[in-house]
Amino acid sequence: MTNYRYPIGPFRAPERISPQDLQSAIDDIAALPSALRSATGDLNEEQIDAPYRPGGWTVRQLVHHVADSHMNSYIRFRLALTEKEPTIKPYDEKAWAELVDARHEPIRVSLELLDAMHRRWTILLRSFTDADWARTFRHPERGPMRLDTNTLLYAWHGKHHLGHVTSLRQRNNW
Numbered sequence: 001m002t003n004y005r006y007p008i009g010p011f012r013a014p015e016r017i018s019p020q021d022l023q024s025a026i027d028d029i030a031a032l033p034s035a036l037r038s039a040t041g042d043l044n045e046e047q048i049d050a051p052y053r054p055g056g057w058t059v060r061q062l063v064h065h066v067a068d069s070h071m072n073s074y075i076r077f078r079l080a081l082t083e084k085e086p087t088i089k090p091y092d093e094k095a096w097a098e099l100v101d102a103r104h105e106p107i108r109v110s111l112e113l114l115d116a117m118h119r120r121w122t123i124l125l126r127s128f129t130d131a132d133w134a135r136t137f138r139h140p141e142r143g144p145m146r147l148d149t150n151t152l153l154y155a156w157h158g159k160h161h162l163g164h165v166t167s168l169r170q171r172n173n174w
Helices: 019-040 059-082 093-097 100-104 107-126 147-172
Strands: 136-139 143-146
Touching: 019 059, 019 107, 019 147, 059 093, 059 100, 059 107, 059 136, 059 147, 093 100, 143 147
Parallel strands: none
Antiparallel strands: 136 143
């Protein structure tokens, strides 16, 4: 049985994060906008408004969610680099996915946002020192979160949602 919710499996951070793990994650973050554009580029409006799984978001909502989530993460990284363990504000991703822009705006808007933001994010990530990777922000529900672990998490997050689109395409022969 295919796991529509977790097509690449749940996120699992390694016990020890190597420089190779981080380089691979940065490469994945850099590649995501292009990969997501390729996965959605030839979909028509009906396909874009199809849910990736029963009861799930539409492809449109999913693309806008990736932009929302990665924008929040990028800001959290910048806060962690410029403040001592800042407490971040979580957001209600389900409520954001129901806002009018996420339900109706063309996905190209979020794809363009991802292009620019991921370019800046990867420039920032590639400049990190060992001390930068160890910096943290505080999530009110999850406690301190290290930037090295969060980099792996967001590399996974992008591939996770890309997997939603590609598995939907495969199941429907699109």
